[in-house]
Amino acid sequence: MSPFDPGAIASLQTHHCFGGTVGFYEHDSRVCGCPMRFSLYAPPQMQQGPRPVLYFLSGLTCTEENFMVKAGAQRFAAELGLCLVVPDTSPRHTGIPDEDTDWVYGSGAGFYLNATQDPWKRHYQMYSYVVEELPILLAQAFAVDLDRQGIMGHSMGGHGALVIGLRNGDRYRSISALAPICHPIASDWTRPAFERYLGDTVAAWKDYDATELLKRYVDPRPLLVDQGLSDPFLQDLMPQSLAQACAETGRSLTLRQHPDYDHSYYFIASLIEDHLRHHAQFLCPGSLDSP
Numbered sequence: 355m356s357p358f359d360p361g362a363i364a365s366l367q368t369h370h371c372f373g374g375t376v377g378f379y380e381h382d383s384r385v386c387g388c389p390m391r392f393s394l395y396a397p398p399q400m401q402q403g404p405r406p407v408l409y410f411l412s413g414l415t416c417t418e419e420n421f422m423v424k425a426g427a428q429r430f431a432a433e434l435g436l437c438l439v440v441p442d443t444s445p446r447h448t449g450i451p452d453e454d455t456d457w458v459y460g461s462g463a464g465f466y467l468n469a470t471q472d473p474w475k476r477h478y479q480m481y482s483y484v485v486e487e488l489p490i491l492l493a494q495a496f497a498v499d500l501d502r503q504g505i506m507g508h509s510m511g512g513h514g515a516l517v518i519g520l521r522n523g524d525r526y527r528s529i530s531a532l533a534p535i536c537h538p539i540a541s542d543w544t545r546p547a548f549e550r551y552l553g554d555t556v557a558a559w560k561d562y563d564a565t566e567l568l569k570r571y572v573d574p575r576p577l578l579v580d581q582g583l584s585d586p587f588l589q590d591l592m593p594q595s596l597a598q599a600c601a602e603t604g605r606s607l608t609l610r611q612h613p614d615y616d617h618s619y620y621f622i623a624s625l626i627e628d629h630l631r632h633h634a635q636f637l638c639p640g641s642l643d644s645p
């Protein structure tokens with residue numbers, strides 16, 4: 355049996371939506387050593403055969419539900435034939451002391467990395483969960499085409515999408531982010547989580563920092579990033595660090611900065627269509643031909 359064999363999944367609820375289905379699921383994760391939840395939008399085209407998968411990684415405090423309820427992405431996923439998958443943002447109910455006490459680490463704050471430090475390392479393995487275990491699970495249960503995967507995310511999830519996408523050029527054809535945490539090891543807001551999960555070795559932190567990773571991974575996939583200029587977290591998100599790293603390494607980056615938009619799902623809902631169309635260019639080019 356594969357170490358990433360996800361076992362059986364339980365369907366918690368399903369809802370018909372734009373001709374397809376929004377579903378919420380739970381399974382016993384071997385990688386995280388606890389039950390994990392995710393949501394999935396199956397577009398109507400999935401009834402005819404495998405469709406590309408576009409992951410959305412959510413931000414701090416979110417579950418697998420926020421994006422499905424608030425972003426309004428299903429309308430465009432149904433048009434483009436994209437399967438949307440939204441994992442939870444961390445393991446939960448693991449029994450780790452203080453797991454629920456602070457919103458920037460522990461529950462809802464897995465930072466999409468593999469913790470190496472006690473007490474987190476036994477469960478907080480979100481990087482391997484998203485990259486390895488979840489796709490295998492999906493392929494067992496749904497008509498998904500794992501040769502066509504894209505990844506996007508918001509805030510902490512934007513950080514996750516950039517890091518996971520950059521480090522896995524062979525797995526993800528397309529990457530985008532909304533208000534991503536671009537340089538987490540340089541911010542007093544996010545560095546404490548890295549210290550807890552990864553210890554005090556800066557080299558280990560750099561494996562999960564998009565600005566640092568851009569210097570390591572050179573490939574032609576362009577990045578799309580949107581950022582609101584009335585975002586209260588702007589100072590800690592550091593899009594300028596990402597832009598500078600892209601400029602220095604020749605990476606194609608479309609960084610769109612929007613006056614008046616904040617950090618909320620109102621911002622995400624306003625721009626999500628552009629992100630799905632960005633990914634569709636690479637995941638299902640034919641879908642953009644129709645008017």
Ligand SMILES: N[C@@H](CCC(=O)N[C@@H](CS)C(=O)NCC(=O)O)C(=O)O
Nearest residue numbers: 413414415416420457509510618619
């Ligand atoms: N700490 C604040 C802010 C948390 C926050 O803004 N989280 C963002 C991601 S960084 C989010 O998407 N929240 C969920 C939502 O708006 O539905 C809170 O708990 O309300």
